[in-house]
Amino acid sequence: MAASRPRVKVPKSAAKGEVFQIKTLVTHKMETGLRKDKDGQPIPRDIVNTFTCDFNGKTVFTMKLEPAVSANPYIAFFQRATESGEYTFTWTDDTGESVSETKSIQVG
Amino acid sequence: MTQQRSTSLTLNRRGLLGALGGGALVAAGAGMTARNADAAPEDAAKWASELTGGRNPVDDPRVAIDLPPIAENGNTVPVTVTVDSPMTDADHVTKIHVVAEGNPNPGLCTFELTPACGKAEASTRIRMARTQNVVAIAELSDGSVISGKKEVKVTVGGCGG
Amino acid sequence: MRRYWTGVPGVVAAVLLLAATTGAAQEGSAVYGDIMNDPRIKDHIVGDKHSGYVYATVATRDMQEDDFKNPAFTWVGLAEDLWGAAEGTAGKSCADCHGAVETLKGVSLGYPKYRDKTANMAALEHVINECRTERMGADAWKWESDQMLGMTAHVKLQSRGMPIDVAIDGPARPFFEKGREFYFQRRGQLDLSCNMCHLDNAGNMIRADLLSHGMGNGFPTYRLKWQKLGSLHRRFTGCNKNIRAEPFKRGSEEYTNLELFVMWRSNGLPSEAPSVRR
Numbered sequence: 001m002a003a004s005r006p007r008v009k010v011p012k013s014a015a016k017g018e019v020f021q022i023k024t025l026v027t028h029k030m031e032t033g034l035r036k037d038k039d040g041q042p043i044p045r046d047i048v049n050t051f052t053c054d055f056n057g058k059t060v061f062t063m064k065l066e067p068a069v070s071a072n073p074y075i076a077f078f079q080r081a082t083e084s085g086e087y088t089f090t091w092t093d094d095t096g097e098s099v100s101e102t103k104s105i106q107v108g
Numbered sequence: 109m110t111q112q113r114s115t116s117l118t119l120n121r122r123g124l125l126g127a128l129g130g131g132a133l134v135a136a137g138a139g140m141t142a143r144n145a146d147a148a149p150e151d152a153a154k155w156a157s158e159l160t161g162g163r164n165p166v167d168d169p170r171v172a173i174d175l176p177p178i179a180e181n182g183n184t185v186p187v188t189v190t191v192d193s194p195m196t197d198a199d200h201v202t203k204i205h206v207v208a209e210g211n212p213n214p215g216l217c218t219f220e221l222t223p224a225c226g227k228a229e230a231s232t233r234i235r236m237a238r239t240q241n242v243v244a245i246a247e248l249s250d251g252s253v254i255s256g257k258k259e260v261k262v263t264v265g266g267c268g269g
Numbered sequence: 270m271r272r273y274w275t276g277v278p279g280v281v282a283a284v285l286l287l288a289a290t291t292g293a294a295q296e297g298s299a300v301y302g303d304i305m306n307d308p309r310i311k312d313h314i315v316g317d318k319h320s321g322y323v324y325a326t327v328a329t330r331d332m333q334e335d336d337f338k339n340p341a342f343t344w345v346g347l348a349e350d351l352w353g354a355a356e357g358t359a360g361k362s363c364a365d366c367h368g369a370v371e372t373l374k375g376v377s378l379g380y381p382k383y384r385d386k387t388a389n390m391a392a393l394e395h396v397i398n399e400c401r402t403e404r405m406g407a408d409a410w411k412w413e414s415d416q417m418l419g420m421t422a423h424v425k426l427q428s429r430g431m432p433i434d435v436a437i438d439g440p441a442r443p444f445f446e447k448g449r450e451f452y453f454q455r456r457g458q459l460d461l462s463c464n465m466c467h468l469d470n471a472g473n474m475i476r477a478d479l480l481s482h483g484m485g486n487g488f489p490t491y492r493l494k495w496q497k498l499g500s501l502h503r504r505f506t507g508c509n510k511n512i513r514a515e516p517f518k519r520g521s522e523e524y525t526n527l528e529l530f531v532m533w534r535s536n537g538l539p540s541e542a543p544s545v546r547r
Contacts, residue, residue, distance in 0.1 A: 027340075027343040063218065063220070068208060069217055071184075072497070074233050180493070180547040183493050186332065
């Protein structure tokens with residue numbers, strides 16, 4: 001997977017009940033498996049196939065990706081603030097490798 | 109057309125090479141269209157049907173797809189799907205499948221939502237092989253399946269380096 | 270020197286290129302027309318100079334404007350980590366000499382720059398590699414490596430929004446002239462020079478592409494076509510290949526002189542690196 005860290009934007013704090021957006025970026029080539037190399041051999045598929053977002057240990061958002069998701073996937077979604085805690089974001093690719101990032105939020 | 113233009117001017121080696129170059133560009137463009145025309149709306153419908161367990165989606169204005177009217181490059185097309193839903197435990201969107209009608213493979217992605225999302229909206233960026241429709245199919249907590257559709261025009265650049 | 274020399278063969282090639290898909294061009298212009306109504310372009314037009322931003326679609330501009338949407342920022346993140354990491358025989362990091370990266374605010378605006386030491390022009394990449402090999406005792410980075418792209422983006426980001434300001438007088442002059450000569454030199458099987466697209470036909474359609482002024486103020490840029498961050502020299506390589514000319518090496522004297530000419534053309538435009546372009 002990528003050498004660089006994923007980038008995640010979560011507000012540091014939010015009011016209870018507030019709905020806010022989370023934006024994520026990760027570096028990955030998202031090789032489709034449809035391309036061929038110089039010798040005409042197919043380049044094996046290697047994409048981030050799953051993205052999950054857990055909040056305080058519970059999965060709150062998941063994305064299944066197909067090869068048609070662009071390289072360096074951008075994923076944005078919403079959350080409703082209920083309590084302070086920690087978000088864990090995990091990207092898993094076809095090689096089984098995964099990368100994670102955590103962000104905490106203060107709600108009150 | 110290319111023949112006429114080149115013979116109407118003095119033809120020399122450089123002019124000929126230029127003319128050949130121009131012809132090759134047109135040919136390359138035509139080849140690209142032919143190669144990409146290998147998926148159809150039926151494939152997309154079949155794919156969607158498999159994902160939703162055979163439940164046919166009903167067109168519904170609650171599903172909105174935000175796509176640029178024209179994508180200047182098909183590699184990275186921003187897409188946002190919004191479903192008008194209260195996102196409560198009793199009434200929420202569980203899944204949003206995003207499907208392409210003109211890509212080599214119809215699948216784009218599936219967002220799996222929970223009431224914790226607060227708002228049924230998700231964004232990503234997708235690869236579009238050519239001008240085509242993008243379909244979003246939302247599964248709701250009451251078991252119903254609704255969908256929306258939007259076209260995106262994809263330009264094939266003149267150069268691009 | 271041949272400047273603006275437009276003989277018959279070149280006209281044939283240019284006419285063929287521009288006429289190849291007139292229909293698509295017209296359809297494209299109608300859509301591209303909207304992009305001129307975006308108030309954001311004001312900051313990207315200085316006098317008669319247009320940044321590539323002006324020729325990007327609204328969706329691409331949105332991607333550039335948001336540091337959490339602009340994919341180039343994962344490369345910047347990589348460079349943030351590299352900045353403080355000691356490497357090489359001297360056991361030094363960038364931070365050991367430069368302190369915080371913010372101290373380099375404005376520095377990138379003057380590159381390429383003439384240096385007595387090497388008696389030629391140095392691009393930012395050359396200087397970064399000099400730091401690595403001479404001060405850190407580390408290996409040079411490849412021009413188009415993730416590390417080099419990330420570091421140039423990281424350094425240039427400190428000058429975001431500030432006007433490009435390269436000097437072409439004094440010892441830089443002969444290199445500037447070489448760069449200009451390159452710019453107006455027709456080359457390749459299509460027999461085109463840089464100016465034929467980016468000066469004489471800027472704003473016109475070439476098939477479904479809108480020709481830009483060919484400015485360098487956004488590089489390194491995340492190109493949608495490349496699906497990654499890339500250098501200005503990579504762009505030169507692509508342009509040269511398109512006109513079926515043999516490209517020069519990235520970091521070569523030819524491309525560095527051309528970069529000087531292109532950056533001089535960009536003087537006054539805001540530094541946008543790392544930008545997003547088609």
